[in-house]
Amino acid sequence: MRRNPLLIEGIERRAVSHPGEVTQVPVKSSKSDAELNEFWSAVDRVVEFCRQNAGEIDYEGAFPEQEFQMIGESGLLAAPVETEHGGLGFGVEPGRGPDLLTLLKRIGYGNLTVGRLYEGHANALQLIQTYGTAEQRERFSRDAVQYRHVFGVWNTEMADGVKISSLGNGRYRLDGAKTFASGAGSIDRPLVTGAFPDGGWQMFIVPVERVSTEVDESWWKPLGMRSSATFKIDFTGVELTDDELIGQPGDYHRPPWFTGGAARFAAVQLGGAEALFDETRWFLQKMKRTEDPFQRQRMGLAQIAIESGDLWLNRTGEIFDLALSANSEPEFELVTTYAGMFRTAVEQIALDMIRWSQQSVGAPGLARPQPFERLIRDLTMYLRQPAPDATLVSVGAYTLDRETPAHRLWERPDEA
Ligand SMILES: Cc1cc2nc3c(=O)[nH]c(=O)nc-3n(C[C@H](O)[C@H](O)[C@H](O)COP(=O)(O)OP(=O)(O)OC[C@H]3O[C@@H](n4cnc5c(N)ncnc54)[C@H](O)[C@@H]3O)c2cc1C
Structure with missing residues (x-):
């Protein structure tokens, strides 16, 4: 057992x-x-x-x-x-x-x-x-x-990223901007990252009601995810105090949460794929196209994919719990690799679902007011998350570096 x-x-x-x-x-x-x-x-x-x-x-x-x-x-x-x-x-x-x-x-x-x-x-x-x-x-x-x-997390930046300089007496000044800042101008408590002069990567909370920032809405002209308000935001001139800094420099990238946190966005993506699955079924039912063997075959494959996504989600959720008590390198690796497998599996499920949905609903389904073009645009855009290639490579490396038989590979390292 x-x-x-x-x-x-x-x-x-x-x-x-x-x-x-x-x-x-x-x-x-x-x-x-x-x-x-x-x-x-x-x-x-x-x-x-x-x-x-x-x-x-x-x-x-x-x-x-x-x-x-x-x-x-x-x-x-x-x-x-x-x-x-x-x-x-x-x-x-x-x-x-x-x-x-x-x-x-x-x-x-x-x-x-x-x-x-x-x-x-x-x-x-x-x-x-x-x-x-x-x-x-x-x-x-x-x-x-x-x-x-x-709350939100704004970590992504370009060459003009956020720099932190000390003003003394526990006060700090920010210079620079974040890109891909979802909810910029709307959310109340963004957790932002920035670099100290020595490169240390520090998290801090910006109390937006107390400071002045410049939000560039024109920056966001995406394929999908339009209403996520994912703008560029400039923090130049913002001052913070010690009690707004979270943790120590480097904590943001500390395992297992930085890489393992991919499980969270994969779960959201899976929801998008599930919505596409349901809308496709309901569309075919409305069009009375459910008797066709090709439609049935496609939706059979889709059902298997969506259900396997859910099985992945529950197992990953259990592994996510392990992250709470993980304190050794092998445990960190297990958690981050499993989260990487989950996000990679979900990406494939979602891409397949997009194709199956397009093929099933055809041109009439892909025009507004049907929801498919929006669902597909949003999912296509949101599937693009950092380092997909590197993630799959690290899953391969994890399995190739171990001789543990497959049925015991995902046991807690001290028990395996
Ligand atoms: C809707 C949306 C909302 C977002 N909101 C936020 C937010 O609130 N806060 C935040 O911090 N970020 C946010 N992001 C940014 C997100 O976390 C990613 O940083 C962003 O999507 C870029 O990911 P990417 O992998 O598509 O791009 P890239 O990193 O440019 O990757 C594109 C491709 O290039 C490959 N690649 C990557 N590096 C290299 C390399 N060195 N050499 C060769 N190939 C490479 C990748 O594997 C991938 O195949 C958001 C993104 C989206 C789409």
Whole structure:
């Protein structure tokens, strides 16, 4: 029998129900099952609103205001916060990895741009709760839970990237800009990275209501993901204090979260592929084209791909939990390689789904007001995430560097 590498001592195991599935995970939560079920019902309502409204906000310069209003009111901004600070512990406490990835997938299903922005929110809170001081964890958790502030992570930059210089007395000045900054001008608590003069890569939170920045909206002329408000933003002249710096220089790139975090965007992407799958089925049903053997064959292949994505997601969620307690190089490698396999598998599933959908719905389906051209544009754009080639190469290297038989390759290293 396969040994479970993920059983965590002293934590009760019980069933947690998501829409349409039951997963056995070790759970630490102050919420009752009824409260969690109510949470997932609220997620369904948010997702349905996102789905219905996605076409309305599909233009450059848009930001999903109403969606985030509803996300805040429904308590979703608190999900990736530790339970001791009023959250659900998704992605930050043992047993909640599959929940976080499922939530990301569900939101991505509703609208990929909302999923992209929510993924940044979860990423920032995860970094703060991993590397922040006790005071910062408490303060920024309160921002998310009580004040419904939306977080994000802005790391990507070009040659004019962000530099940090010390002004003395615990004060710092920023110079330079970030590109691909989703939600720039709209989100409340971006976690930004910048370089000290010695090259040290430092995370900090920019309290946007207190500083002045320059957002270049004209920078975003994308194929898809228009309403993600992914702009260029210049921080030149912004001043920060010590208590806004998160962790130490270099923490941002520290394993396993930097590379392993790819599991989060893959979960959102999978939601986009699932939406395309459902819309394709519903379109064929409406057109009464379900009897055709070629359509059936394509949708059979699509069903297998979508379901395998879900199986990947749940297993990766369990591995994600391992990342919380990982403290050795072999454990880091296991987590990051598994996340790399998940994102690579999801990319293939999504690319196949795009092709199957186009072939199935044909030209009539690819014209507005049908949703396919938007779903395909958004998914095509959002599939482009950093280092896909290097990720696959590192998966190959991981397996070629080991003689462990395949059925034990993904056990916790100290047990293998
Ligand atoms: C909708 C959207 C929102 C985003 N939001 C954010 C955000 O909020 N914050 C943020 O920090 N970032 C954000 N990003 C940026 C994102 O994280 C990636 O940095 C960006 O998408 C570039 O990824 P890429 O792999 O397509 O491009 P590239 O890195 O340019 O890669 C393109 C191709 O070149 C290959 N390649 C890469 N390096 C080399 C090399 N040295 N030599 C040869 N080939 C190479 C890659 O494997 C790939 O095949 C966002 C991106 C998108 C699409």
